[in-house]
Amino acid sequence: MLNKIKTNKVASIAILLVAAVVAVMLRERYLALILCFICINSIAVTGLDILFGYTGQVSFGHAGFYAIGAYTSTLLAKNFGLNPLFTIIIGMIVSMIFGIIVAFPAAKLVKHFLSLLTIAFGQMVFMFVSVTDKLTNGYSGILNIPDVSIFGYPIKSNQAYFFFLLIITGLVLLFKRNLINSRVGRAFIAIRENPHAANGIGINVRFYKIVAFAASAMLTGLAGALYAHLVGFISPDTFMATQSNLFMTMLLFGGIATFLGPVIGSAILVVVTELMQSLVSYQMLMYALFILAVLFYLPNGVVGIAKWAKEMLTTKRQGKSRVNTTEYHN
């Protein structure tokens, strides 16, 4: 009982702290923009987590889905004047369809072969948006992407957009948790743990691998579309292989196959990237350092440390109480 109150206290203090930071950040346009980026990356990385963390299929080409979502939504909103709220959903669906197309060959591959295939996919999308001048305006990119509007009220400020993103991120996280704690989620994890046994126990491995790809591509496509309407400008530069690596770094650093890992990883990496703006040419080096840190010291990411610390604290407390009881008996 006492423990429960204590953890509740810790949790509420943490939430209050985060809320205070958010409130301060929301007072300034630039800081609010960072909050928006954290939300968008959380959604994209959650998508990657479903694929890599839970189903065990690696992808170094998620920038491709990010680009498909962004360009689909942008082109439809700009060229046909459709409501961005509607085009974002279409962007999601188109990205999902591409996910299924990639999954058909990908579901047969594992490890480095799958890495190569996904890298190739990311590069293909990047090349496509770079060279199709007529459709995507090539390297110059697309300017003046319309704002999202809800019931006729356009969401113009970063602050308002943040609340819009907060709701979507919350829903995405909730849906992901539901999915993982279900028959489908168990099938995903079973495939990651032992594909042969999963097949033997009645799971159609190929089908669920494709489902995971579809869900993953859909979420990353959603993030891409949200990004386009936030920034108002997209160009191929945003969707280079670096972006795929950044998603992977966020996921690994936050903690794979965890509920909050993608959010924590996104928050830390976005903030660090913003702080290092002046050293932009060293960005890849910095991501490499993050990955090395994960490989050598944090196999389960930041969430892994938090869990470890919690375990240490509880065993320490239990240890103490055990000592106390022996003293009492003496």
Add this chain to the structure above:
Amino acid sequence: MLTLQNITIKFGGLTAVNEVTAAIETGVIFGLIGPNGAGKTTLFNIISGVYAPTSGTVLFNDQNITGLPPYKINALGISRTYQNINLFSKMSVLENVMVGCHTQSDSGIFASVLRTKAQQIEENTIKRKSIEILEFMNLADKVNYTASNLSYGEQRRLEIARALASAPKMLLLDEPAAGMNGREKEELSETIRKINAKGITILLVEHDMKLVMNVTHQICVLNYGKKIAFGDPEQIQKDENVIAAYLGGGIDV
């Protein structure tokens, strides 16, 4: 229940299983024995769909299941365990069995994401059923353990529990006693009989002769991929071909 007709499988030049024909009746405990490399596990893999035979047919309840993928064969009612333990090692004991219920449930992706009423009811049923199976397999106190933290014998029992979760009509046990001590083996014989008493036909591959002779109703003996004997345990123990295969035949001078 299960009929094998002239099953042959060749890996390159090696004929691992050669023209094996056998019929397993409903409700029996059927033993499959033979020296190392006789093709027992290969035959298991053919029945469970891991390999497609080079020639021959497998009939299950008069349905041709030759060459179907493993997940379809499992859905039809044939479940198996593995010689080298194949658990989902990072999942909990309960989750392992819950995964086993996959073919016995049908909530789709959308029902799962939205947590519909029907999906929640189904989840609760799966959980209850899994706990029942774990109680049956004497693992109820280990429900929340991670599978890899169980002892060897417990892991073997968990494999059987997971196989039972798919409500099989026929259970294939591939060397379930390997690595078990004497007491565990006795408990295993008891468990096999209890599973059989539920009306599940059992096909057992095992090297422990005491266990096989003790528990099976019929035995088929393989050597170098060929069937050399078939009968009840007493007949098999007296069969000259079998004795020759295990101990070496007389020397022809």
